[in-house]
Amino acid sequence: MQHFVFYKKENHLAFTKTRNGETKLGEKIVAISNEKKWQDELKKSSAKFVLLGIPESIGVKANFGVAGTETAWKAFLHSFFNIQSNQFLKGNEILLLGYFDFSALQKKIKNKPVEFVRDIVSEIDKHVSEMIEKIVATGKIPIIIGGGHNNAYGNIKGAALGLQQVNKIKVAKINVINIDAHTDLRALEGRHSGNGFSYAIKDGFLEKYGMIGIQENYCTQKMLDDIKQNKNIQVQYFEDIIVKEKITLQQATSKIIQHTKSNFSGIEIDLDAIENTLSSAITPSGFSANQVRQMLYQITQKNKIAYLHICEGVAESENGQISSTTGKLISYLVSDFVKALD
DSSP states (O other): OTTEEEOOHHHHHHTOOOOTTOOBHHHHSBOOSOGGGHHHHHHHOOOOEEEEEEOOOHHHHTTTOOOOGGGHHHHHHHHHTTSBOSSSOOSTTEEEEEEEOOHHHHHHTTTOOHHHHHHHHHHHHHHHHHHHHHHHHTTOEEEEEESOGGGHHHHHHHHHHHHHHTTSOSSSOEEEEEEOSSOOOOOSSSOOTTOHHHHHHHTTOEEEEEEEEEOGGGOOHHHHHHHHHOTTEEEEEHIIIIISOSSOHHHHHHHHHHHHTTSOEEEEEEGGGBTTOOBTTOOSSSBOHHHHHHHHHHHHHHSOEEEEEEEOBOSBOTTSOBOSSHHHHHHHHHHHHHHHHO
16 A cells, blocks of 8 residues: 555554553554465454554645644654553454555645645545545555645545445435534645534545534635535534523434434544534634543444544654644544444
8 A cells, every 4th residue: 555554563553551450451452474375364464443544734734724743643653652451442353454655745835825725635535535445445445644634635545445346325414413513624725623514525435424613703605605505514503502502412313313323424523513622723712521531432432433543743843843642632532433333
C-alpha cells in the first residue's frame, strides 16, 4: 500500500510505559507479522477492530484552515496504549495496523495555489478509500484517527465498497452520523476538509446523513436550503439542544439514530464540536466531552456500525497552540466505542 506504514509489535511497545504488576493496553493490542499478507492476517485475527491513523493537515490547508491535525495521531497512541488492560477493555479486541505517511505530499504543496492543494486531497482520497475498503472486506471495523475531516469521503467510499464486496449491502451506499459544529456540505469546488460529505452524496456513496451539534452561525443559507430539500439529510442543531432547549440531547441523538438505522452507518466525530478542545476550528461554545461520549455510546449500541472516524484534533497547532489532553480525549472516545460494541 503506497504511503502506508505498517506497525509491528515492537512499534506498539515503543508507545507503552510498562510497569510491574500492571498490564497496559499496548502490551495486549494485536499486530500483524507480515505486511505482504496483512489482509490474510486480518481475516484470521480474532480482533474485531482495526486501528489506523491519517496524520495529515493537507485537507485543512485546502479549506484555508490552521494546520496541526497531523499531530493528534501520536498523542493518541501515547495515551491509548497506556490505558490499563482489564475486564472492561482487554486490548486484544484491537489490531493496530499502522498509519498513512503523507509527509511527501505535505512537502509537495508548500507555496502552491489552493487548486493544487485540493488536487492532492483527491489523491489522498484514493489511498484512504482503498485501504478502508480492504479492511472492511475482511469483516473488521476500522477505527480511524485523523487528520482532517476531508478523510470522511475516503472512509464513506471505502466502507460502502467493502460492505458491498462481501455482500452485506447490495448497493455501495452507507449512512453516516456526524457529531460536528459544521455540516461539511460546502460547494463542490475541489476537495478539502469542508466538503467531504458533499462529494460523498454527489458520488452516490452516502445515502442518509444525520448531523448532531451543527451550529447555526456556520451554515450558509444555501446549506440550510439544501438540507430542507433533501429528505435523506437530517440535522439537530446545537442551539436547539443547548441554548433554546427545544429538545434534549438524548432525544436529538435518538432522532438521528432512527434516521440512519436502515443501513450500516459510519460515525464521524469532529473534535471542534467539543468546547475548548484544540482543533482546527477550536470553539469556546460546544458540547462537553462527556456529552459526546454519551452520544457515541448510544449511537454505537443501536446502529449497525461501518466505522468510527475521529478527526480535526490537534496536539500542537501551526500557530503554536499546544494541548496535553487531545490524545487522552481521543482515547476516551475510542475506548467507549470498543466497549459499546464488544
